[in-house]
Amino acid sequence: MTDTWLETLITETPQQGFELAITLSRRGVRYTQPDPAVLKKLRPDYADSAEGLVAASQVVAVNFQTIAAANNYWRPATQG
Amino acid sequence: MTDTWLETLITETPQQGFELAITLSRRGVRYTQPDPAVLKKLRPDYADSAEGLVAASQVVAVNFQTIAAANNYWRPATQG
Amino acid sequence: MTDTWLETLITETPQQGFELAITLSRRGVRYTQPDPAVLKKLRPDYADSAEGLVAASQVVAVNFQTIAAANNYWRPATQG
Amino acid sequence: MTDTWLETLITETPQQGFELAITLSRRGVRYTQPDPAVLKKLRPDYADSAEGLVAASQVVAVNFQTIAAANNYWRPATQG
């Protein structure tokens, strides 16, 4: 891909970090399957499936772990 | 999502941290499938399935790992 | 849940830490499916299934990783 | 379980650490299914199955990660 979509892992809040984890998870899918038409067609297969949703949530959890570490867990500065 | 649901990863006790891990896991699902009706319909597919419950527990475990690290494992202050 | 079941991640021995990891894994399941009757009914689906047992062991491994880190791996004090 | 089977995560060599990871993985299974007759019956379901073997290897990998960290990766003392 030639566009720039990830310039930093640093976010202001944990919630923005979680949303960045969603983005990373989706990008991981798009690098494997770049065709938007295929992605659209497949969406119900996981978004309407309990197993698919839990698996997607697992990927988000791993990416959030990375982003949270990058941000020192958004700890208040005095806590170190 | 426009609501604020995650302001900090810091909790007072490990149990509150575990419960926050549950919240993160559910939110991971809701970002992928925001429609409450679909989520409700799918719930028995994992909550009444051994495989689904173990998979959900795996997501919670990864999120708890992140939250526990953020809280320095709730170690007593003297332990470092 | 209103009961207190997790007050600390610190244990005296690695084995107690491993057993706490079992507890966390089971609690992860119970937050998703709190009905004991359903849990009892589903138990053979993973406890009598090779795939289910390995998946359960994976959850325990992730939780043990968290607990072991919390306890500084129960290293002797002189080792740092 | 009342027997003591895990007294330390520290091993002399990486290979002993890997073998301890095997032990942890098997114990994770046995806490869920303590009946040796059931375990013996299920063994071919994963030991003679490609999917089962890869899943078992995944559990070993996570446990080895924990044990390797506990042992500071068996780095030579001068390396820090």
Add this chain to the structure above:
Amino acid sequence: MTDTWLETLITETPQQGFELAITLSRRGVRYTQPDPAVLKKLRPDYADSAEGLVAASQVVAVNFQTIAAANNYWRPATQG
């Protein structure tokens, strides 16, 4: 394999790190199945499958975690 394909985990930007994580994930597959004809034949099995794409994204997430740690999360130098 005799060619050199991985000389460093250090990248200039997070996005390059993410793309390196894609490379590692694919190489993991190629070490197991080096035959390009087989790989090509199997590609639709995961690239056109929701479950396959999410599983691939999970591998990328784990590899990105490694690469992000290697790069100190590309934090600005003043942040430490």
Add this chain to the structure above:
Amino acid sequence: MTDTWLETLITETPQQGFELAITLSRRGVRYTQPDPAVLKKLRPDYADSAEGLVAASQVVAVNFQTIAAANNYWRPATQG
């Protein structure tokens, strides 16, 4: 097993580390199923299957994470 196959996690280059991760992943399988004839028979089940290859790549990713940490990510000495 009585042979010595893992003496150190330290490698000279990231690529050698990745190849060691492959070795660990295969050894994890062999501890569960030591019979070479069975392993040979099962090989097509994952090496010729998209799902099996991605699962194998996931194990490699976890083992590479361990080895990369052991080697301080092969960072140049001046980088710390």
